[in-house]
Amino acid sequence: MIIKTSDKNKINEIFLNLNRYINKITSNPIVKYLDLGTQRVRLLIYGAAFLPHIERQMTFVLRDKLDSYDCTLVLWQEEAVRELPAVLSEEFDLKTNLKLRIEYLVRKQPLRFFKLFDEGYSKISPIIFCNYEKETVEGCDLEKKTYYYGVKDLSAEEFIKEGHLFVQFINKIAKSNDTNIVHGAVVGIKDNGVLLCARGQRGKSTLTVLSMMEGFDYVSDDYLILKKERDNLYAYPIYSIITLSPKMYNELYDRLEGGRFVSNNARKDKYVINIKNFHKQFRVKYPIRLCIFPEITGQEKPSISICSEEEKGRAIVQLIQSTVSQMRDTNNTDTIKKLYSMVKDFNFYKFNLSPDIFANTEFLREFLTNFKQEEIGVIDEDKLYVDITFDIANILEPKSGRLYQMNHFATAVYQSLLLGESEEEILSRVRGINELSEGFEEDLKILIKEIRTRSLVRDLSSQAIKPNYDLELLRKNNFKLSFRSFDSDTNVELVKKENKND
Numbered sequence: 001m002i003i004k005t006s007d008k009n010k011i012n013e014i015f016l017n018l019n020r021y022i023n024k025i026t027s028n029p030i031v032k033y034l035d036l037g038t039q040r041v042r043l044l045i046y047g048a049a050f051l052p053h054i055e056r057q058m059t060f061v062l063r064d065k066l067d068s069y070d071c072t073l074v075l076w077q078e079e080a081v082r083e084l085p086a087v088l089s090e091e092f093d094l095k096t097n098l099k100l101r102i103e104y105l106v107r108k109q110p111l112r113f114f115k116l117f118d119e120g121y122s123k124i125s126p127i128i129f130c131n132y133e134k135e136t137v138e139g140c141d142l143e144k145k146t147y148y149y150g151v152k153d154l155s156a157e158e159f160i161k162e163g164h165l166f167v168q169f170i171n172k173i174a175k176s177n178d179t180n181i182v183h184g185a186v187v188g189i190k191d192n193g194v195l196l197c198a199r200g201q202r203g204k205s206t207l208t209v210l211s212m213m214e215g216f217d218y219v220s221d222d223y224l225i226l227k228k229e230r231d232n233l234y235a236y237p238i239y240s241i242i243t244l245s246p247k248m249y250n251e252l253y254d255r256l257e258g259g260r261f262v263s264n265n266a267r268k269d270k271y272v273i274n275i276k277n278f279h280k281q282f283r284v285k286y287p288i289r290l291c292i293f294p295e296i297t298g299q300e301k302p303s304i305s306i307c308s309e310e311e312k313g314r315a316i317v318q319l320i321q322s323t324v325s326q327m328r329d330t331n332n333t334d335t336i337k338k339l340y341s342m343v344k345d346f347n348f349y350k351f352n353l354s355p356d357i358f359a360n361t362e363f364l365r366e367f368l369t370n371f372k373q374e375e376i377g378v379i380d381e382d383k384l385y386v387d388i389t390f391d392i393a394n395i396l397e398p399k400s401g402r403l404y405q406m407n408h409f410a411t412a413v414y415q416s417l418l419l420g421e422s423e424e425e426i427l428s429r430v431r432g433i434n435e436l437s438e439g440f441e442e443d444l445k446i447l448i449k450e451i452r453t454r455s456l457v458r459d460l461s462s463q464a465i466k467p468n469y470d471l472e473l474l475r476k477n478n479f480k481l482s483f484r485s486f487d488s489d490t491n492v493e494l495v496k497k498e499n500k501n502d
Contacts, residue, residue, distance in 0.1 A: 001092075001111055001114045001115070002115045002117065003114075003117070004117045004119050005116070005117070005119065006118065011118055012143070014089055015139070015141045017087060018128075018139060018148060021084075021087050021088075022074060022076050022148075022150075026046035026047060026077075027046065029044040029046045029074075030043075030044075030048065030051060031043065031044060032045060032054065032062060032063065033062070033063040033064070033065065033066040034063070034073075035063050035066065036170065036225060036238060037225060037227075037236035037284050037285060038225055038227050038236060039070045039071065039173050039174055040068065040069045041070065041173060042069040042072045043073050043075065044073070044075065045075045046074070046076035047075070047076055047154075049154040050075045050154065054165065056240075056241070056262050057164065057165045057239055057240065057262070058165060058238070059274065059276045060239075060276075060279055060282055061237070070173075071145040071173055072144075072145065073147045073148075073149065073166065073169055074146060074147065074148045074149070075149050075150075076149075076150045077150065077152065078135070078136075078137050078151060078152055081130050081132055081135045081136065081137055081150070081152065082130070084114075084130055084137060084150075085130060088128065111132060112133055114129070114132075115129050115130075116128035116129075118142070121142060122489075123490075124331045124332075124490075125140075125328070126138075127139065127140045127141070135152035135153065136149070136152070137149065137150035137151070138168075140172060147169050147172065147173070149169065164222065164223055164238075164241070165239075167181070168327060168328060171327040175335070177338070178227060178228040178229070179225060179226065179227045180225070180226055180335060180338060180339060181223060181224070181225055181226075182195075182339070183222065183323040183327075184196055184197055184198075184204075184220075184224065184322075184323070185205065185219075185220055185221045185222065186208075186220055186224055186235040186286060186288065187208050187212060187216045187218055187219070187364075188219075188286060188289070188368065189216055189217060189365065189368040191217075191286070191289075192289045192290070192368045192371050193217070193235060193287050193288045194288075194290055194291070194364075194368065195226075195235070195290075195319075195343065196208060196291075196293075197291055197292070197293055197316065197319035197343070198293065198294050198315070198318055198319075198322075199318045202295060202296060202389075203294050203353045203360075204294055205221045205242070205244065206244070206245075206248050206357055207353065207357070207360055207361065207364070208220075208221040209221050209244065209248075209252065210358070210360075210361045211361050211365075212278055213252065213255045213257075213278070214361050214362075214365070215281070216281065217283045217286060218278065218281040218282055218283065219237045219283055220235070220237050222243060223326075224238060225238060226342055233287070233342055233346075234286060234287055234288065235283075235285075235286045235287075236285060236286075237283070240274055240275055240276055241262060241275065242272075242273050242275050243272055243273075244270065244271050245269060245270060245271075246269070248357075249271045249273070251357075256277075257278065259273045259274060259275045259276075259277055259278070260274040262274050288346070289346075289371070289373070290346055290347050290349060290371070290373075291315065291343055291347070291349070292349050292350075293307055293312070293314065293318075293348055293349065293350050293351065295350070295351070295352060295353065297352045298355070300354060302351065302352060302354045302356075302359055302360045302363040302364075303352045304350065304351050304352070304364075304367050305349065306348075306349055306350075307348040307349060307350050309380075309383075310385075311348065311350050312348040313385030313386070313396075314385070314386070316379075317386065317387040317395070317396045318387050318389065318394075319339070319343065320403075321387070321396070324336060324339075330486040330491070331486050331487065331489060331491065333487070334401065336396070336401040336402075336403065337401040340381070340396075344398075345376055346376070347376055351364070381398035381399050382398075382399060383398075383458075384455075384456065384458055388411060388415070391412070392406065392407070392408065393410070393411040393414050393415075395456060401488075402485060402487060403486040404456065404486070405482075405484050406484075407480070407481070407482040408476050408477050409473050409477045409480075409481055411467075413447055413451075413467075414451060414456070414464075415464040415467050416429075416464075416466075416467060417448065417451060418464035423445065423448050427441060427445075430444060430469050433469060434471065435471060435474070435479070436474075436479070443481050443495050444481060447481050447483055447494070447495050450483060450494040450495070481495045482495065
């Protein structure tokens with residue numbers, strides 16, 4: 001269910017009702033603070049079960065007292081998420097609001113969520129979001145700078161499924177004209193800070209964590225805050241946890257120095273570990289001097305070289321796309337342009353990682369110890385930048401701040417176009433696949449037309465490989481072609497021409 005309003009009095013009344021409800025069903029709150037460097041957050045914790053998660057994940061920035069704070073985050077355990085909209089306003093009660101009741105019956109589907117939008121704020125980000133499947137509640141009172149998070153299940157194994165604690169809230173809190181949370185990693189030596197730009201499973205976390213264990217300055221291996229001050233860029237830490245694959249956890253176990261196991265993640269392919277014992281390595285307001293684009297290779301020894309413009313573009317796409325997708329900001333073109341402007345003027349270096357993780361760390365130490373700033377490689381924001389990783393294409397238009405994303409099969413078509421194949425050549429190859437649904441060929445023609453209309457086929461053939469068009473690829477994507485454009489207020493599925501609000 002989606003409700004939209006621009007009535008400020010109604011919005012104020014809704015948050016007043018929410019506060020009354022929380023105070024009524026819970027005891028007096030535990031008060032803690034987060035010192036994020038750029039912002040100070042007061043935590044009002046209604047229910048002690050929240051506290052262990054906060055203490056384990058955010059040890060470095062957690063405070064018992066602060067002289068002042070910039071905003072408030074209210075936390076409580078919510079047992080009845082589905083009933084909450086009726087508590088916020090009688091207008092949202094299906095039992096008494098005939099219009100909503102009829103709408104619900106016409107849908108003939110169970111409600112998966114309740115979203116309330118302030119139309120003067122955003123068409124994408126709701127100010128109240130009750131997720132009935134995850135049994136969580138999120139709220140954002142912009143006028144009072146107060147955020148709300150209610151969740152039913154606070155057991156460690158379930159709670160960790162949401163990933164790093166409060167990360168979407170911290171994104172909203174930290175966001176300003178010159179500040180943003182980033183999904184990346186930062187280590188360094190003697191104020192030579194390195195921002196590592198890469199998607200998951202590219203060796204970023206292993207390199208960062210081992211560097212920390214080997215005495216490097218450390219900010220984060222996953223999420224951090226970036227702040228631009230004139231011509232300087234600084235990184236601030238948030239979390240006291242790291243995530244390692246089971247293999248890396250076992251390999252680095254003796255070097256963890258008492259780091260405490262917290263939990264598995266949702267997919268059970270990562271271990272979450274508290275690294276309080278490494279706080280001596282943590283750095284606040286750490287200067288960024290360069291960016292590194294790591295990639296796992298089979299070469300015997302590691303190597304570092306200055307990125308080509310295309311490689312720099314790939315690194316920026318990975319940094320931005322990974323950040324905005326994790327932060328639910330894919331439609332925020334202003335944020336995308338801001339992130340781009342933060343890093344575009346840095347030199348980017350390609351780090352070819354060898355299988356020897358210890359050799360990689362020592363190579364990085366030597367590189368940073370002898371680092372001298374080279375001439376900055378200029379990047380042209382009028383150009384298009386593409387990253388094709390794990391057979392998924394992500395495309396960035398820096399000037400507009402627009403992102404495009406394709407699924408596996410659409411990416412295969414895109415690669416064919418990059419290699420110069422004609423529409424008829426592609427159609428001929430696809431027609432050989434059995435089990436094609438009716439209308440698939442027409443969808444394919446629409447896809448090719450949209451790619452060409454948006455001028456997305458340019459001199460980028462070095463990333464393209466000749467794809468295989470087979471049944472397995474189609475099944476991976478449920479026999480669908482997907483080519484999405486993330487605009488400022490909608491996600492547009494360009495193949496089917498359907499507008500979808502998040």
